[in-house]
Amino acid sequence: MAHVNFVHNIPFFSIFLAMFCGIITPLVKNGRTARKIHGTMVFIIMILSAILLLNVSENRETFTFMMGHFPAPWGNELRAGPLEALMALTFSAVMFLTVMGGSEFIYKEVVPEKQNLYFIMLNALFGAMLALVYTNDIFTAYVFIEINTIASCALIMAKGTAQAMVGTTHYLVISLLGSGLFLLGVCILYSITGHLLMPQMKEAVVQLMATGDYHFPLLVVTGFMFIGIAIKSALFPFHSMLPGAYGAAVPTSSAILSGLVLKSYIILGIKLVYGVFSVDVMHQLKIVDVLFVFGLAGMVMGSLYAMRETRMKRMLAYSSVAQIGYIYMGIGLGTRIGMTAACFHILAHAITKTMLFVCCGQMVEDSGNKEQIFYLKGAGLRNPLAGIGFTAGALSMVGVPLTAGFISKLYFASASVYAPGKMAAVLVVLAISMILNALYFLPSTIAIWTPKKTEVQEKPAPISVSPAFGIAVVLFIVANITLGIWYRPFIHIIEMGISLLQ
Amino acid sequence: MNHLATNFYEAASVILFGIGFMNLLLQNNLIKKFIGLNIMDTAVYLFLAAKGYIFGRVAPILTNGVVDADYYINPVPAGLVLTGIVVSVSVTAFSLALVQRLYKHYGTLNMDEIMKLSREEEGE
Numbered sequence: 001m002a003h004v005n006f007v008h009n010i011p012f013f014s015i016f017l018a019m020f021c022g023i024i025t026p027l028v029k030n031g032r033t034a035r036k037i038h039g040t041m042v043f044i045i046m047i048l049s050a051i052l053l054l055n056v057s058e059n060r061e062t063f064t065f066m067m068g069h070f071p072a073p074w075g076n077e078l079r080a081g082p083l084e085a086l087m088a089l090t091f092s093a094v095m096f097l098t099v100m101g102g103s104e105f106i107y108k109e110v111v112p113e114k115q116n117l118y119f120i121m122l123n124a125l126f127g128a129m130l131a132l133v134y135t136n137d138i139f140t141a142y143v144f145i146e147i148n149t150i151a152s153c154a155l156i157m158a159k160g161t162a163q164a165m166v167g168t169t170h171y172l173v174i175s176l177l178g179s180g181l182f183l184l185g186v187c188i189l190y191s192i193t194g195h196l197l198m199p200q201m202k203e204a205v206v207q208l209m210a211t212g213d214y215h216f217p218l219l220v221v222t223g224f225m226f227i228g229i230a231i232k233s234a235l236f237p238f239h240s241m242l243p244g245a246y247g248a249a250v251p252t253s254s255a256i257l258s259g260l261v262l263k264s265y266i267i268l269g270i271k272l273v274y275g276v277f278s279v280d281v282m283h284q285l286k287i288v289d290v291l292f293v294f295g296l297a298g299m300v301m302g303s304l305y306a307m308r309e310t311r312m313k314r315m316l317a318y319s320s321v322a323q324i325g326y327i328y329m330g331i332g333l334g335t336r337i338g339m340t341a342a343c344f345h346i347l348a349h350a351i352t353k354t355m356l357f358v359c360c361g362q363m364v365e366d367s368g369n370k371e372q373i374f375y376l377k378g379a380g381l382r383n384p385l386a387g388i389g390f391t392a393g394a395l396s397m398v399g400v401p402l403t404a405g406f407i408s409k410l411y412f413a414s415a416s417v418y419a420p421g422k423m424a425a426v427l428v429v430l431a432i433s434m435i436l437n438a439l440y441f442l443p444s445t446i447a448i449w450t451p452k453k454t455e456v457q458e459k460p461a462p463i464s465v466s467p468a469f470g471i472a473v474v475l476f477i478v479a480n481i482t483l484g485i486w487y488r489p490f491i492h493i494i495e496m497g498i499s500l501l502q
Numbered sequence: 503m504n505h506l507a508t509n510f511y512e513a514a515s516v517i518l519f520g521i522g523f524m525n526l527l528l529q530n531n532l533i534k535k536f537i538g539l540n541i542m543d544t545a546v547y548l549f550l551a552a553k554g555y556i557f558g559r560v561a562p563i564l565t566n567g568v569v570d571a572d573y574y575i576n577p578v579p580a581g582l583v584l585t586g587i588v589v590s591v592s593v594t595a596f597s598l599a600l601v602q603r604l605y606k607h608y609g610t611l612n613m614d615e616i617m618k619l620s621r622e623e624e625g626e
Binding site for chain 1: 516519522523526527532535539542543546549550553578579582585586589592593596597600601603604607608613616617620623624
């Protein structure tokens with residue numbers, strides 16, 4: 001194409017800007033300045049992604065951006081369409097709100113000399129997530145998976161406590177197992193297809209399936225790559241790394257890791273489904289059925305673990321396991337409408353879980369840094385804003401109408417109708433899982449609004465809430481309800497994005 | 503069986519991958535755990551290097567004027583190995599730094615003991 005549209009530079013520019021900010025942040029020694037650089041960067045990328053989204057969804061187009069000097073079969077490429085742009089927009093918006101609401105935790109819990117390092121990692125993580133969303137080259141995806149891993153481990157251990165270090169070790173080991181499997185899968189796939197770019201790989205894979213050559217290696221490769229991605233995104237039974245890590249980390253880190261980082265791997269997985277293996281091959285190799293079964297198991301088991309948990313942050317971590325199960329269940333339906341529901345749930349969970357973690361962190365802090373639900377009694381009365389945020393998030397998780405969580409569950413249920421043989425399982429497990437969600441979210445919500453009986457009825461010392469936290473919580477709630485009421489445009493964009501991915 | 507004999511580099515690398523993987527998963531000593539990680543990654547590089555080399559061809563550097571592609575090997579796998587080595591070096595450096603801090607705090611490298619001590623600390 002002779003004429004290069006300005007908008008086509010946005011994917012590259014977003015990744016470059018995030019990485020560049022990561023490089024210049026060591027020059028500032030002050031955490032607050034680093035936070036300003038980070039905030040500005042994320043805001044710029046949010047605006048750019050919105051422009052990109054408007055542009056590509058208006059033209060119904062998807063485009064590739066050549067990196068370096070070599071054209072398609074040899075060089076490296078980025079690719080953007082409506083789905084990628086929507087995900088980039090969501091990631092940047094959620095990142096912006098989370099850091100806005102959670103910056104006080106960073107200033108309080110991270111050693112002052114290391115606060116600027118925290119923001120370096122945040123910038124690198126953001127750049128890596130954008131790269132996973134946009135990349136069209138599978139080895140680049142691997143490299144950014146590793147950058148993602150290191151940056152997220154650094155965010156977990158930023159608190160510097162022994163618990164955080166143990167949590168990080170656990171997270172690191174499990175993550176590395178996942179990326180090792182993914183790497184081996186990539187190498188074998190490269191050796192049987194001869195390509196690293198997704199579209200060329202897809203052609204080769206479809207041809208191999210048609211001729212029947214290398215059937216067994218292909219099966220092994222899909223197994224390796226999807227197990228790798230499942231481990232990275234903490235699909236049940238690979239979830240054991242989450243509670244320790246999220247429980248010990250700074251609430252801001254936990255929010256970003258559970259709301260965004262896990263999703264970035266799933267988006268890579270969705271791109272692999274459509275961009276490399278194609279839906280037919282996925283059906284023939286029965287990968288979708290495996291993902292479906294593990295998704296269903298995760299939906300129930302995550303909630304059961306969460307019910308047993310007495311500590312709030314670990315409970316939220318287990319609830320993430322259940323929600324990841326929902327997403328994999330949607331992918332496992334193997335239909336386009338199932339995938340649409342899964343993508344919508346990625347959005348819904350991203351905005352809901354980050355809000356829950358930020359509000360939970362605030363309430364724990366107000367209650368003397370004790371995170372057992374017992375100590376959190378009356379936390380909502382001490383800090384009404386955090387309480388309202390938590391309640392709204394809990395309602396959305398349970399799936400109360402007018403919230404984002406309701407729409408995704410509605411779409412999962414209606415998607416199951418189009419998947420013969422899977423409908424009964426989906427509806428039953430969906431019902432059980434929603435009841436279980438309610439069983440652990442409602443008691444904790446009631447607890448935070450119940451005053452402590454033993455407490456002498458003196459007026460509690462007023463808790464200072466930073467205005468940034470207030471604005472962030474209000475915006476989170478508005479975003480959640482917006483997704484819950486005006487969901488049609490989002491569904492429309494996701495559907496368009498998925499049809500263009502194929 | 504015949505396949506294994508003709509592809510012995512690949513077979514060896516997959517076996518090594520398994521050894522490294524199980525070490526990373528099951529080994530209790532943290533240093534040995536991350537040595538397992540290195541074995542796992544190195545096995546993948548052996549796989550790539552073995553797949554990337556075709557017997558009797560040379561590296562794609564023009565020295566004697568031959569421009570026929572059949573004379574040369576594909577340089578991309580070697581590039582991938584280099585990229586992979588950089589990644590695994592940084593991951594190893596990060597994990598060893600983490601192990602060092604854990605050792606300073608708990609005085610042991612045994613993961614089980616560390617978990618036990620950490621639980622005791624938490625219970626206080």
